[in-house]
Amino acid sequence: MTVEPSQIADEGSVAFAQSETLEAVHELELTYLGPQSVLSGLKASFKDLDVAERKVLGSQMNAARQKLEAAAQGRREELESAARAAQLATEGVDLSESLGKAKLGHSHVITQTWERLEDVFCSMGFTVADGPEVETDWFNFEALNLPPAHPARSLWDTLYLDSSQLEGLGQEQLLLRTHTSPVQIRSMLRAVRDNSGPPIYVVCPGRVYRRDTADATHLPVFHQIEGLVIDRGITMGDLAGTIESFVKAYFGENMTSRLRPSYFPFTEPSAEFDISAADGSWLEVGGCGMVHPNVLKAGGLDPEEWSGFAFGFGIDRLAKIRYGVEDLREFVTNDVRFLSQF
Ligand code: DAH
DSSP, X not given: OOSOHHHHHHHHHHHHHHOOSHHHHHHHHHHHHSTTSHHHHGGGGGGGSOHHXXXXXHHHHHHHHXXXXXXXXXXXXXXXXXXXXXXXXXXXXXXXXXXXXXXXXXXXXXXXXXXXXXXXXXXXTOEEOOOOSEEEHHHHTGGGTOOTTOGGGGGSOOOEEOGGGSTTOTTOOEEXXXXXXXXXXXXHHHHHHHTOOSSEEEEEEEEEEOSOOOBTTBOSEEEEEEEEEEETXXXXXXXXXXXXXXXXXXXXXXXXXXXXXXXXXXXXXXXXXXXXXXXXXXXXXXEEEEEOHXXXXXXXXXXXXXXXXXXXXXXXXXXXXXXTOSOGGGGTSOOHHHHTTO
């Protein structure tokens, strides 16, 4: 015998191991295992052998074939997995990258402002209180020291509801609240009822309504935040300090505030508070004052025992100032080019 099967197997195994491509593996398979291969050619010598010798040669050929097949298969798998790895490296998609690019939505700038205001006041020790948008005349006006036909009622262009159509509501005049101030009354009555106060330190953000035509500085539906503090010995100094702390926390340390005498039926004395602008001018932000004794009484509190201050301002107007928005209507026209800036 000229060539031993095991020799062919050894030589072939080395060749498979050194092959660099799947095509090369295939070529080698034809060379070492195909019908024209040296191994297959050995069958021709069977005719010169006796039965015992054929058996020996047959099993040597089988062993060689198995070894060569295993070498081919092993190398093919190595090359395939290397090719997969190379493909992944070049065509791979970085999913974290696509996450960054995805256009995710976010809260409306008014919601962001509302939530920031809550955060600022909560960090100052206030809690958040709530009240209905459909109010009674009593909560919106009368309890706030604005009896029927009080001339100052005309300061609030009110949307009244025809409650005669609604059964079971009694004679109460319903309206869409024109400010968040009725939550002052609700907070006092709630505290008295639940025995949870005074002291009361609450802010009440919410939606309010006025019979107004929308223009650059007015919206018929807008947002306010009300603040109410009731405790013993509260003074105008506490009010001024609270406003100043708020302005610094919300707008930054270089901003300041001032109080200007004004009139509101539910506070006495009353003031308007302004914040400083970069150019040295003052921007009017909201109203405030010491809670009127009649308001404390309507809230179920004794004005001899308790005193407090209140303030209220527009959330939309504050966002307008903070972000330099020219026209309040931008907030409600839902133009994504405007909204996506915030
Ligand atoms: N409710 C007033 C308004 O809508 C704002 C206001 C002024 C609220 C003075 C107050 C206050 O709590 O003390 O115009």
